[in-house]
Amino acid sequence: MVDVTVRGAGVFGLAVAWECALKGASVRVVDPGGPGAGASGGLVGALAPHVPENWNEKKAFQFASLDMAQDFWAGVAATGGRDPGYLRSGRLQPVADEAALALARARADTAAGLWEGRHVWEVIAADPSWGPVSPTGLLIRDTLTARLHPRRAVAALAAALTARGGEIVAEAPDQGAVVWATGWQGLEALNAQFGKTIGAPIKGQSATLGFDARDLPQVFAGGVHVVPHADGTVAIGSTTERDFEAGDSCDGQLEELIARARAAVPALAGAPVLARWAGLRPRARSRAPMLGAWPGREGHFIANGGFKIGFGMAPMVGHTMAALLLDGDDRIPEGFRVEASL
Numbered sequence: 001m002v003d004v005t006v007r008g009a010g011v012f013g014l015a016v017a018w019e020c021a022l023k024g025a026s027v028r029v030v031d032p033g034g035p036g037a038g039a040s041g042g043l044v045g046a047l048a049p050h051v052p053e054n055w056n057e058k059k060a061f062q063f064a065s066l067d068m069a070q071d072f073w074a075g076v077a078a079t080g081g082r083d084p085g086y087l088r089s090g091r092l093q094p095v096a097d098e099a100a101l102a103l104a105r106a107r108a109d110t111a112a113g114l115w116e117g118r119h120v121w122e123v124i125a126a127d128p129s130w131g132p133v134s135p136t137g138l139l140i141r142d143t144l145t146a147r148l149h150p151r152r153a154v155a156a157l158a159a160a161l162t163a164r165g166g167e168i169v170a171e172a173p174d175q176g177a178v179v180w181a182t183g184w185q186g187l188e189a190l191n192a193q194f195g196k197t198i199g200a201p202i203k204g205q206s207a208t209l210g211f212d213a214r215d216l217p218q219v220f221a222g223g224v225h226v227v228p229h230a231d232g233t234v235a236i237g238s239t240t241e242r243d244f245e246a247g248d249s250c251d252g253q254l255e256e257l258i259a260r261a262r263a264a265v266p267a268l269a270g271a272p273v274l275a276r277w278a279g280l281r282p283r284a285r286s287r288a289p290m291l292g293a294w295p296g297r298e299g300h301f302i303a304n305g306g307f308k309i310g311f312g313m314a315p316m317v318g319h320t321m322a323a324l325l326l327d328g329d330d331r332i333p334e335g336f337r338v339e340a341s342l
């Protein structure tokens with residue numbers, strides 16, 4: 001008999017299971033596809049904050065998650081002996097014009113307070129050796145943004161959970177509290193149950209290039225993420241597709257994204273494409289994470305809606321859900337409740 005059954009071995013399910021195990025619960029994760037079979041098996045891994053202004057409970061939750069991520073992933077690596085590829089290496093963004101410069105400077109001030117003096121948002125001069133082309137010659141640099149390698153992070157979480165006595169299996173009956181962290185398939189099950197659209201899969205395509213920038217900051221320019229990883233690759237992400245035929249195929253939209261990345265970051269001009277990958281992000285109707293009790297289904301819970309920032313949110317999602325399941329301590333922001341998407 002286990003205390004908690006988690007359905008879905010993506011980053012949400014594994015983070016919930018891990019935080020429950022840390023609190024002393026016995027945990028079983030069930031996924032017929034195994035760890036990382038869904039959106040969490042990808043390549044990009046940008047852990048980037050919202051802009052530091054107009055603070056609300058969603059931004060505060062995300063800040064807490066990014067802030068605790070370094071310790072979270074260090075604990076995972078130390079327990080399971082596998083490297084999630086985490087590094088708080090920061091981020092560079094171009095400053096387009098005078099108006100953008102004024103906004104960037106205002107955000108530098110608000111970040112000082114909202115990020116509690118622990119992380120910086122500042123304007124710096126562009127460095128021609130690495131970073132985005134910037135019309136003003138200036139960049140925004142923040143030190144809160146981090147990266148991890150999604151596929152490796154999932155493997156590291158699975159190893160840590162197993163090392164702590166948790167199980168990961170393809171099939172098992174419900175025992176104890178049941179958490180449904182089943183990604184886009186879980187959202188479609190809710191659509192069917194409630195007879196309306198509560199969530200939908202949103203396709204994303206991504207790639208890795210061979211270019212060694214392992215300790216350098218990631219770049220966000222023109223809507224493209226350029227994320228250096230520890231293995232000497234740079235990930236490029238991602239398309240956003242509501243309409244698609246196959247969830248796992250790559251096409252010309254990805255080639256166009258790669259071309260945009262090369263134009264934004266000239267250092268990548270000659271870097272070869274090593275891998276291409278597509279997956280389906282789980283987007284709740286609220287566009288926010290969807291957490292909490294499954295309405296009308298006693299003993300069942302939902303952890304879903306990671307959409308574009310599931311890896312960034314995972315530490316707090318795990319922490320918050322474990323507190324709810326094991327202590328009855330409900331700290332879920334109103335906008336993240338399942339009801340927000342019903």
Ligand SMILES: Cc1cc2nc3c(=O)[nH]c(=O)nc-3n(C[C@H](O)[C@H](O)[C@H](O)COP(=O)(O)OP(=O)(O)OC[C@H]3O[C@@H](n4cnc5c(N)ncnc54)[C@H](O)[C@@H]3O)c2cc1C
Pocket residue numbers: 007008009010011012013030031032033034035036037038039040041042044045046047150181182183184185186203204205206225237238239277278279280281282303304305306307308309310311312313
């Ligand atoms: C191209 C792309 C780029 C991205 N880039 C980033 C990024 O840079 N930063 C970031 O933070 N996020 C990023 N994301 C988003 C992130 O990957 C997702 O938010 C996250 O992986 C969602 O995790 P999940 O565990 O909820 O879902 P999933 O990883 O999809 O896991 C759901 C799991 O449930 C299983 N399952 C389904 N039905 C059942 C069932 N009935 N029983 C048991 N198991 C079941 C599936 O096999 C799957 O393994 C990106 C996503 C994509 C597609």
